[in-house]
Amino acid sequence: MRRRPIIGTSLAVVxxxxxxxxxxxxxxxxxxxxxVTLVNHVWTENIKKVLPEFEKQSGLTVEVTQLGEDxxxxxxxxxxxxxxxxxxxxxYRPLQEGKLFAKNKYLADLSERVKSDSAFEIGDFQAGPMxxxxxxxxxxxxxxxxxxxxxxxxxxxxxxxxxxxPPKTLDELKAQAAKIEADNPGVAGFVARTGKAAxxxxxxxxxxxxxxxxxxxxGKATVNTEQAKQAYAYYGGLLRDHxxxxxxxxxxxxxxxAIFTQGKAAFYTEANxxxxxxxxxxxxxxxxxVGFAAFPAGPAGSKPYNIxxxxxxxxxxxxxxxxxxxxxxxxxxxxxxxxxxxxxxxxARTSVWxxxxxxxxxxxxxxxxxxxxxxxxxxxxxxxxxxVAQAREIVGQPIVDAITGKDAASxxxxxxxAFQKFLDDEAK
Amino acid sequence: xxxxxxPRTDSPEAPAASVxxxxxxxxxxxxxxxxxxxAPAMAFVAVLIIFPVAWTGYLSLTDAxxxxxxxxxxxxxxxxxxxxxxxxxxxxAVWRTVLFTGVVLFFExxxxxxxxxxxxxxxxxxxxxxxxxxxxLVATPVAVGMMWRLIFDPNIGMANxxxxxxxxxxxxxxxxxxxxxxxxxxxxxxxxxxMVVLILLAGLTSLSDEPQEAARIDGASSWxxxxxxxxxxxxPTVIVAVLLRGxxxxxxxxxxxxxxxxxxGSFHEVETLNVYAYGLSFDYNDYGVSSTVLIIFFLIIIGVxxxxxxxxxxxxx
Numbered sequence: 001m002r003r004r005p006i007i008g009t010s011l012a013v014v015x016x017x018x019x020x021x022x023x024x025x026x027x028x029x030x031x032x033x034x035x036v037t038l039v040n041h042v043w044t045e046n047i048k049k050v051l052p053e054f055e056k057q058s059g060l061t062v063e064v065t066q067l068g069e070d071x072x073x074x075x076x077x078x079x080x081x082x083x084x085x086x087x088x089x090x091x092y093r094p095l096q097e098g099k100l101f102a103k104n105k106y107l108a109d110l111s112e113r114v115k116s117d118s119a120f121e122i123g124d125f126q127a128g129p130m131x132x133x134x135x136x137x138x139x140x141x142x143x144x145x146x147x148x149x150x151x152x153x154x155x156x157x158x159x160x161x162x163x164x165x166p167p168k169t170l171d172e173l174k175a176q177a178a179k180i181e182a183d184n185p186g187v188a189g190f191v192a193r194t195g196k197a198a199x200x201x202x203x204x205x206x207x208x209x210x211x212x213x214x215x216x217x218x219g220k221a222t223v224n225t226e227q228a229k230q231a232y233a234y235y236g237g238l239l240r241d242h243x244x245x246x247x248x249x250x251x252x253x254x255x256x257x258a259i260f261t262q263g264k265a266a267f268y269t270e271a272n273x274x275x276x277x278x279x280x281x282x283x284x285x286x287x288x289x290v291g292f293a294a295f296p297a298g299p300a301g302s303k304p305y306n307i308x309x310x311x312x313x314x315x316x317x318x319x320x321x322x323x324x325x326x327x328x329x330x331x332x333x334x335x336x337x338x339x340x341x342x343x344x345x346x347x348a349r350t351s352v353w354x355x356x357x358x359x360x361x362x363x364x365x366x367x368x369x370x371x372x373x374x375x376x377x378x379x380x381x382x383x384x385x386x387x388v389a390q391a392r393e394i395v396g397q398p399i400v401d402a403i404t405g406k407d408a409a410s411x412x413x414x415x416x417x418a419f420q421k422f423l424d425d426e427a428k
Numbered sequence: 429x430x431x432x433x434x435p436r437t438d439s440p441e442a443p444a445a446s447v448x449x450x451x452x453x454x455x456x457x458x459x460x461x462x463x464x465x466x467a468p469a470m471a472f473v474a475v476l477i478i479f480p481v482a483w484t485g486y487l488s489l490t491d492a493x494x495x496x497x498x499x500x501x502x503x504x505x506x507x508x509x510x511x512x513x514x515x516x517x518x519x520x521a522v523w524r525t526v527l528f529t530g531v532v533l534f535f536e537x538x539x540x541x542x543x544x545x546x547x548x549x550x551x552x553x554x555x556x557x558x559x560x561x562x563x564x565l566v567a568t569p570v571a572v573g574m575m576w577r578l579i580f581d582p583n584i585g586m587a588n589x590x591x592x593x594x595x596x597x598x599x600x601x602x603x604x605x606x607x608x609x610x611x612x613x614x615x616x617x618x619x620x621x622x623m624v625v626l627i628l629l630a631g632l633t634s635l636s637d638e639p640q641e642a643a644r645i646d647g648a649s650s651w652x653x654x655x656x657x658x659x660x661x662x663x664p665t666v667i668v669a670v671l672l673r674g675x676x677x678x679x680x681x682x683x684x685x686x687x688x689x690x691x692x693g694s695f696h697e698v699e700t701l702n703v704y705a706y707g708l709s710f711d712y713n714d715y716g717v718s719s720t721v722l723i724i725f726f727l728i729i730i731g732v733x734x735x736x737x738x739x740x741x742x743x744x745x
Binding site for chain 1: 494495496497498581582583584588598600602603604605688689690691693694695709710711712713
């Protein structure tokens with residue numbers, strides 16, 4: 001029996017069907033959609049509520065992908081490395097990934113678009129945050145959220161222990177934490193992040209307030225200066241002596257915040273942008289007693305960080321840059337910036353900060369703390385390098401060593417040598 | 429089509445003429461159809477297995493970092509030299525990988541065997557017990573990790589509250605530098621013992637009753653029947669279970685990531701080879717070194733697979 005010559009025909013059909021399947025809206029220049037990747041954040045929740053307004057006025061459809069911080073970072077790593085064009089607008093962390101993304105040319109240069117739009121008013125953005133989203137004189141992102149570190153505290157516990165005001169200095173913080181802990185068995189005097197990398201950003205305000213920094217003006221590692229050693233010993237010692245009973249060295253903000261909002265700690269230093277976790281009755285047991293204060297002063301004064309935590313950028317491989325820019329124009333524009341700040345998310349626009357309405361809905365003491373922190377703030381909360389994650393692990397080691405009772409000063413010396421080698425390698 | 433298939437009767441040359449009208453491509457395709465049908469599978473293997481492994485092998489010989497699209501330099505076996513002499517992160521990670529795999533395998537096989545023997549004979553409520561035992565297996569490992577992370581939270585977790593009720597002080601569980609690895613092993617054993625139960629139970633139910641009967645008539649005790657009859661007959665199935673779980677345990681990532689996060693904790697206390705390679709890629713963007721670790725890891729897995737398969741063949745003879 002003869003073979004039926006059907007194989008060639010079948011293959012041709014399969015190929016034709018495959019090619020036909022490749023059609024559709026690929027998000028090119030004529031696309032009516034814009035694909036936006038956002039992180040889980042109050043800002044994102046706020047913006048999602050008003051997206052229909054943008055879709056109506058622009059005629060575009062917004063496709064939102066929302067991820068946790070780590071997952072967002074991993075997705076960028078994979079997709080941007082592969083040169084994928086299915087990301088248009090990216091919410092990213094200027095201080096964490098900004099340099100890496102810009103160096104790898106993942107972020108489109110928005111300078112021309114920004115400067116040609118007078119209504120957007122680029123001069124309205126604070127200088128520090130704009131510096132963090134500018135790479136080699138090109139604007140590669142627009143800051144949308146800023147953060148300052150403040151002191152969260154329990155008013156009721158302070159009153160019970162006879163204190164009339166929250167601590168103004170780090171010495172007072174330690175004394176009040178010790179007294180409250182002694183007066184209230186089962187309640188820690190102080191809680192904060194303890195994870196090696198996670199703690200670095202919040203530890204930075206302690207470091208600055210003791211007069212230290214991660215790197216000096218000439219670019220040399222400075223995590224073993226006398227000031228830095230004191231800061232490590234203070235932060236680690238405070239958590240070791242007055243932290244939660246079974247303290248771990250893995251806590252990020254979510255674990256530390258859970259301890260505070262469950263009523264198991266008196267003081268907590270954290271970013272102001274997370275305040276709603278403590279004032280939302282569905283999340284917090286201390287809604288009625290939570291208070292906010294400016295970061296306590298150390299030997300060098302009160303020097304909390306004041307940083308741009310999130311920005312919007314455009315994927316350089318996107319073929320949909322015009323629509324991506326339309327979204328950023330709207331989301332980072334004056335109107336949305338005011339709405340976000342009024343809803344409790346601090347932004348980077350000077351005009352919004354100058355408008356009393358923008359902070360009218362915040363708790364009064366938090367608004368005051370924000371004002372102080374913004375005035376005294378330092379523009380970074382981690383080493384400003386390309387491989388930030390690796391640098392955080394190095395400079396964070398003395399924090400966990402101090403918490404676990406090891407010699408913080410000797411650990412700082414070891415960390416400094418490793419950090420200097422890291423800086424030298426990166427400079428090559 | 430009928431013109432092609434139906435032989436024409438007006439001329440004896442007709443069938444040959446109809447074949448001539450078929451294109452050369454169709455005839456070639458017809459002659460090689462066994463290869464053409466296998467082509468999609470071969471392409472699948474090439475694209476999804478051979479290419480990534482080859483690409484990883486190539487990256488391991490370069491100093492690629494930051495972006496895999498950026499220019500990188502061919503540096504030969506320098507990465508291998510660096511990694512194999514790294515006693516700070518690499519060798520501790522190898523040790524943890526071996527320890528984790530060995531301990532969980534040991535307990536999963538012992539517990540799996542015990543539970544499978546209990547479930548072997550019918551009993552009242554058997555179905556419910558089987559469902560309950562298999563429940564951990566159907567949960568996503570990341571969700572399992574998150575759940576145990578909450579239970580084992582040293583301050584607000586349920587585990588320490590339960591211990592408190594029976595008068596035992598709080599334990600650090602996942603938070604402790606030395607207790608974290610054993611705790612993750614416990615979670616893995618909790619989740620994957622049911623899989624071993626499933627495999628061994630399938631093996632047990634397929635065994636013939638006659639050798640058991642003979643041993644019983646000869647007066648062998650339960651232990652003697654298990655030791656000298658059941659276990660030797662079940663050995664090939666045990667090796668299959670060890671092979672499957674062993675490879676899986678070597679590669680464990682999600683439970684470790686979900687419970688201790690990146691880097692396997694602040695002191696890298698649960699950092700296995702997989703977690704280490706992930707951190708090198710996704711945190712440090714050090715693709716050259718990460719690829720080197722993955723290639724070495726790949727070779728270790730191939731070696732273990734070969735050793736176990738060889739042992740299984742030996743038992744099968």
